[in-house]
Amino acid sequence: MTDATLAFAQGGSQHLAGTATIVHDGPASKRIVTGYGFWIFLLSDIIMFSCFFAAYAVLVGQTAGGPHGSQLFDLRSVAAETGLLLLSSFTCGLASIAAGVRNERWFQAAMAATCVLGLAFLALEGREFASLVAQGAGPTRSAFLSSFFSLVGCHGMHVSAGILWLLTMMAQVFAKGFRADIQRRLLCFALFWHALDIIWVAVFSVVYLLGSAV
């Protein structure tokens, strides 16, 4: 380094020290960028769900002489589904904690519990859909039932995709351990799973509880 550049560098650092409040330390860490990007995706997913909710809310009275929600919904089954999904959100949180301290046994146990709870949720929902179709209240019966099946079914599809992702993450942690890139995927998976639970809160409140109350 020449004297001139050295002097410049010193001058530069003195200058910086004088105005130290302006510190630019480069781009954010990969974990923040990935998490933020996935958060934006989740918000756009929620906006997509809001379109299904809007369609449902507009069509809820259009039963074409068919059954209303209050004649169809079995609130005990819905309460069980809600409990299963809430508990799975909790065990997913436990898996996040275990991943944070790199404890593989607890991580795999918590993820397995999340998977079982999610599958039980899907089984209950599948049973409900099957009984509706068997009663002649399938998605083709009325505009109300079309929008009901597309809204609740869309959530169910998300849960199914989430379970596939969950199994992938269990396998990846088993095969590759808690590498930084795996940890980022785990962060995104946890966000996805918790966001599904938030959407379910809207589903059981707007579709089932309001549908039965009114």
Next chain:
Amino acid sequence: MSDQLQQYHDHADLAPGDEEAGSIGSKLLGYVVGLGLAILLTATSFFIAGTNLVWQPSIPVAIIVLAIGQMGVHLVFFLHITTGADNTNNVLALAFGLLIVFLVIGGSLWIMSNLNHNMMPMDQIMQMQR
């Protein structure tokens, strides 16, 4: 200078879903509190939907309010979206998302009820088209 840099790093942003550093116990407590509140709010919703104890027209409003409260509980305790200084970007993105959700749902309901109100009954339209 390095102190200030360190300080700056301490206040760096958090990824959504990331908690601030803490012991396993405190993190676990957060999830347990979240689960407890969520169960409480859910149970209240289901109870209110089927009860005769409260004034009937208030039930839909109560269910909506409880649902919004529970979504808030999930956001804070499970997704760790808080109002902290390190969370500004996440909260702003959420606020924009909520704006769009409100526009889509509120706008659809508004326009469709307006159309319903102003449209002739369907059988009359059919007759006019003959």
